[in-house]
Amino acid sequence: MADYSNILLASHGTPGARAADHLALASAASNGRLFQLVVVPDFWKGMMGDDWLNNARTRDIYARHVESQLQREIDEEVARVRAMARQHRLTYAHRVVLGKPAECLLACAAELRPDLVVIGSPRPPGAHGLRSRMHLDTLVRGLAVPLLVAPYPR
Numbered sequence: 802m803a804d805y806s807n808i809l810l811a812s813h814g815t816p817g818a819r820a821a822d823h824l825a826l827a828s829a830a831s832n833g834r835l836f837q838l839v840v841v842p843d844f845w846k847g848m849m850g851d852d853w854l855n856n857a858r859t860r861d862i863y864a865r866h867v868e869s870q871l872q873r874e875i876d877e878e879v880a881r882v883r884a885m886a887r888q889h890r891l892t893y894a895h896r897v898v899l900g901k902p903a904e905c906l907l908a909c910a911a912e913l914r915p916d917l918v919v920i921g922s923p924r925p926p927g928a929h930g931l932r933s934r935m936h937l938d939t940l941v942r943g944l945a946v947p948l949l950v951a952p953y954p955r
Contacts, residue, residue: 804830809915810837811935814878816928820951822882823941825919828891828949835886836913837895839875840905896920903939915946922953 810825812818845912879895888894898905910918920935941948 804828804833805917806830806833807913807915807917808835809906809913809918810882811837811840811909811918811920812837812871812878812882813839814874814881815921815924817924817951817953820876820954821919821921822885824949824951825887825917826885828841828917828919829889829891831916832890832892834892834894834907835882835889836915837879837882837893838906838908838909839878839895839898840902841875841897842902843900872941875921878935902934902935902938903943906935906940907943910946917947917949918944919949921951925953928953 808825810821812822812825815878825835825930844928879897883893883895896909898909906918906920918940920940924934937950
């Protein structure tokens with residue numbers, strides 16, 4: 802496998818994303834750079850549970866709880882990937898954004914100009930978890946660099 806010195810990794814902790822983590826590390830050149838992009842899908846903006854939260858105070862408390870839980874999970878994921886990058890002697894940086902996954906990844910790739918973009922494959926039918934769709938057509942048409950899609954772990 803070619804050694805890439807500047808890799809953009811879209812990763813957020815799911816089994817497919819963790820497969821992408823390992824593939825990105827295996828593709829990295831010695832003393833290369835790994836940039837992790839964590840995209841919080843924009844559907845989280847509307848997660849207020851208004852059907853059962855019947856007053857503004859309760860909604861605010863719930864919103865803070867959801868945000869803090871999400872931030873805690875992101876912090877854990879960033880720390881995990883940072884540690885793996887350090888073990889592989891890679892320079893590490895990350896960014897967390899809110900939006901549509903493919904659009905956010907394209908914007909980040911345009912800014913960073915990586916040598917390679919690595920993502921996980923979609924979850925197979927029946928796999929547990931939220932499905933934030935990465936629109937592969939949008940991504941493939943918009944990227945100016947190679948895209949490596951890690952197979953879903955079996």
